[in-house]
Amino acid sequence: MAAPTFDQLVDQQYDPRLYEPVAEVAPLESLEQVGDSEVAQYRELGFISVARVLTEEQARESVEALLELADRLPEGIEVQFESAANQDVTTLPIEERQDYIRKYMAFVRHDPRLHARAFDPSLMQFVRRLLGAEPELFQDMALFKPPGIGREKPWHQDHAYFNVPEGTPVVGIWIALDEATLENGCMVFRPGGHRSGPIPHFNRRDWQICDSDILAGGGTVAAPLPAGGALIFDGLTPHGTPSNRSQSRRRAIQFHYIPKGTPRTSTEERMRIFGSEGRNVSC
Numbered sequence: 001m002a003a004p005t006f007d008q009l010v011d012q013q014y015d016p017r018l019y020e021p022v023a024e025v026a027p028l029e030s031l032e033q034v035g036d037s038e039v040a041q042y043r044e045l046g047f048i049s050v051a052r053v054l055t056e057e058q059a060r061e062s063v064e065a066l067l068e069l070a071d072r073l074p075e076g077i078e079v080q081f082e083s084a085a086n087q088d089v090t091t092l093p094i095e096e097r098q099d100y101i102r103k104y105m106a107f108v109r110h111d112p113r114l115h116a117r118a119f120d121p122s123l124m125q126f127v128r129r130l131l132g133a134e135p136e137l138f139q140d141m142a143l144f145k146p147p148g149i150g151r152e153k154p155w156h157q158d159h160a161y162f163n164v165p166e167g168t169p170v171v172g173i174w175i176a177l178d179e180a181t182l183e184n185g186c187m188v189f190r191p192g193g194h195r196s197g198p199i200p201h202f203n204r205r206d207w208q209i210c211d212s213d214i215l216a217g218g219g220t221v222a223a224p225l226p227a228g229g230a231l232i233f234d235g236l237t238p239h240g241t242p243s244n245r246s247q248s249r250r251r252a253i254q255f256h257y258i259p260k261g262t263p264r265t266s267t268e269e270r271m272r273i274f275g276s277e278g279r280n281v282s283c
Helices: 036-045 058-072 093-102 113-116 119-132 211-217 265-275
Strands: 047-050 078-081 099-105 133-144 153-156 171-176 185-189 201-203 207-209 222-223 230-234 240-241 251-261
Touching: 036 047, 036 119, 047 171, 058 093, 058 099, 058 113, 058 133, 058 251, 093 099, 113 133, 119 133, 119 171, 119 251, 153 207, 153 211, 207 211
Parallel strands: none
Antiparallel strands: 047 230, 078 099, 099 133, 133 251, 153 240, 171 230, 171 251, 185 222, 185 240, 201 207
16 A cells, blocks of 8 residues: 655745736637637647536546545555645545545556546547647646645646656646636636746745746636536646635646657756756746
């Protein structure tokens, strides 16, 4: 059985203007509505929002699968609890314990229901189109932002966490298993920010883009979703999620895809691209 871990970062105060978008994105109804103009929108804005990629039953099955995994903790999976969990949460019944979970890593191979989500034919067809190559699942994770204690994920580019060559196309798919709202921590994007390339990241509240860079740029948009909806976004598109101070759950699964056969690089190379070292910048 794998040992649970706890987030080493604590939820901190942040400028609320970071998550005060100028607009909310209205999602497309389904992937069937995605055509050439929507692909062009993805290239221009860095993301697409779709209201329905999972049925209610598939969303429910995905939650059930994740809770079962958290209960038995098979070797090779990581389940991380929020730092705000100030008790021995591992002894709680799973229905209660889930409200202290922050994230899962590497779960797809442990459950056929979750494997089916990651390799859904309709999603794979679209990812293949966006990448211009056969997709390779690079990362699978689940993100629980539990009621009241789910901490902020500051603004960042997902690519800044990945040891793949600069210029590698990365497609992220974030699927809501509950309704995601601004109150419980939905995604907030900077449209078109991916076209500026890598942005320096700093260790502040997390490995993140400097708050002042986000506040100075303005023009951010929120992307609320119903349960079963998805966000499909470029690995360089800046985004963040506020803390969940509501009493509603905001659970999601997320997959990242890269072209099959992409080589891996080193952390040092990634830091050369996304870190501040040698770039005469500060935060």
